Amino acid sequence: AKMSRLLVLWFFTLLLVSCENVVLPPPCDSDIYCTGPILDQVQRAKLYDDDKYFVDMKLKVQPDIILSAFQNLSSESPTVSVEKLQEFVNMYFEKPGTEWEQWTPPDWHSKPTFLNKITDKQLREWAFNIHQLWKLLGKKIQNSVNDHPELYSLIYSPYPVVVPGGRFRELYYWDSYWVINGLLLSEMTDTAKGMIHNFLHLIDRYGFVPNGGRIYYERRSQPPFLTLMVESYYQATKDEEFLRAALPRLDQEYSFWMQNRSVSVSVNGSEHRLNRFEVPVGLPRPESYTDDLELVEGLSEGNISKQQLWMDLKAGAESGWDFTSRWFVDSNGQNSGSFNNTRTSQIVPTDLNALLCRTEKTLAAFHQTMGNNASAEQYERAAERRLRAIDAVLWNDQQGAWFDYNLLSGRKHLDFYPSNLAPLWAQCYSHDPVCVFALQGSGALQFPNGVPTSLKESGQQWDYPNAWPPLQHMLIEGLSKVPSEDAKQIAEDLAQKWIRSNWKAYIAHEAMFEKYDVNGDGKPGGGGEYEVQLGFGWTNGVALQLLDQYGATLTSGSRGVCPGLLLLLSVLFTLC
């Protein structure tokens, strides 16, 4: 008996030791861009304000020469002085941005028809200016990146890309959904098709779509919007040949999410399979290296491990919401705490599951179109299972809405996030959605310049007081699809608010921003790890879509909206 007890003890010790020593892969395999002493010392020396700057630099010579030169340099002293580091970087690295060539989209033209739908003259002129911005944001990668990939962190894409702008000088995944929708309104179908081709190419290479077009993003994804990009393109062009070619890759991406990003949740004795963001990759993010190091410095022994926190930060980046109180889980399992409580992988997100439900229905329709009835049937069943899972795990009857589910506590996070209404946008719900308006009771609609990302002011950029274009758009589109005049009216009022704040910011700064302040009357948003960026892909795409949909009634002046909205809100409160 003693022997067996010892055996059991030995077994558990082994298990523990092997768990402690799980070796996670690094963000990528490059000893310069993702791991190693050069990255570590250059980033810690803070040679540049933004950590992304160094990892976007091009190598002037082959990586092994640079590694050997650094070894020589550090043989004098393992920690190289800041002056010598700067000299070293100047000698072997080129400043970022040289891997692109000037490119003007050949399918750009000056008279897209949607402009005619915009009644307000000032808004119409502004829409034309936004339409012009595609020419500045379109870029083509030089062939040298394809010939010598070892010299670049940039991932080669065969077709030109429309980038978000600012520090985001390469392709990004979920941003591109709104960019492509904007391009389609601008009648730039070839540019849109090329962008989708780039994503299909990434699936061939990685088995999924990475967060963005840099190798340090290659082991994490972003909200999977590719199927919906293809849907937008197909609706605009009816290009069946393209759909047939894309479909196997869309299936492959869907399998990746189901195999590598899903979790089984048991509620009331039934098992449900839902999805989450989860990135089993160790080490700090190369592009935010010192932020990640500083954050774990404060961790005391016995608390969450460094490696766990770094994984959850990457999962936060994968969610697109980097960063937010939405992913905070404190030691009591509550949705509170601070940045070092980020536990993204322990939360089942409402928006990701709504998106995948819409994806399943869209893939079913695509397979039906292609005559693959058996596959269509499989996706339809997957969508039905998803709907049951969303009902069982995410729906809350008292509140009349959906909420993120916490895997650690087994409870929902009952705070306001616009993502709570994503099932409306996805058309993936079975409950009467009338009382989703109870959410308005949360106060989220009271702000003059958009719906905030949350009602918590954490200092993170995906929180109050910031409002983000994709969230405004999904909320407005979701409400506009609810079969209720009141919901449609709220959607229209939100569109008016959003367009007016974008417009005011444009007049004041002659720029489109990535995010705005809900109280700022055209002031850009702030907070987070970097300065607010201009450009800006998804902002332009969302503005064009709203101007297209509501162009007949939107105005640039400020008359008339507020009293109407107040009246509506009071009606809604009595309704719920």
Ligand SMILES: *[C@@H]1O[C@H](CO)[C@@H](O)[C@H](O)[C@H]1NC(C)=O
């Ligand atoms: C590193 O030092 C060795 C020995 O002195 C030398 O042969 C080599 O060229 C150096 N490497 C570089 C890249 O400077």
Ligand SMILES: *[C@@H]1O[C@H](CO)[C@@H](O)[C@H](O)[C@H]1NC(C)=O
């Ligand atoms: C998905 O997970 C499997 C193991 O379950 C692993 O072999 C595979 O590499 C993962 N795929 C990707 C693209 O990370």
Ligand SMILES: *[C@@H]1O[C@H](CO)[C@@H](O)[C@H](O)[C@H]1NC(C)=O
């Ligand atoms: C579990 O099932 C019971 C009986 O059907 C129901 O009343 C209850 O609300 C369910 N609980 C959850 C968390 O769904």
Ligand SMILES: *[C@@H]1O[C@H](CO)[C@@H](O)[C@H](O)[C@H]1NC(C)=O
């Ligand atoms: C997390 O950060 C907070 C605020 O910066 C700090 O007070 C706390 O000690 C940190 N927690 C741990 C476990 O290190």
Ligand SMILES: *[C@@H]1O[C@H](CO)[C@@H](O)[C@H](O)[C@H]1NC(C)=O
């Ligand atoms: C950190 O660990 C200590 C002791 O193990 C515990 O009391 C404390 O609650 C933990 N803090 C967090 C934020 O997890």
Ligand SMILES: *[C@@H]1O[C@H](CO)[C@@H](O)[C@H](O)[C@H]1NC(C)=O
């Ligand atoms: C597939 O479904 C379509 C429409 O439901 C039907 O017309 C067609 O005959 C089916 N094809 C096969 C091979 O079952």
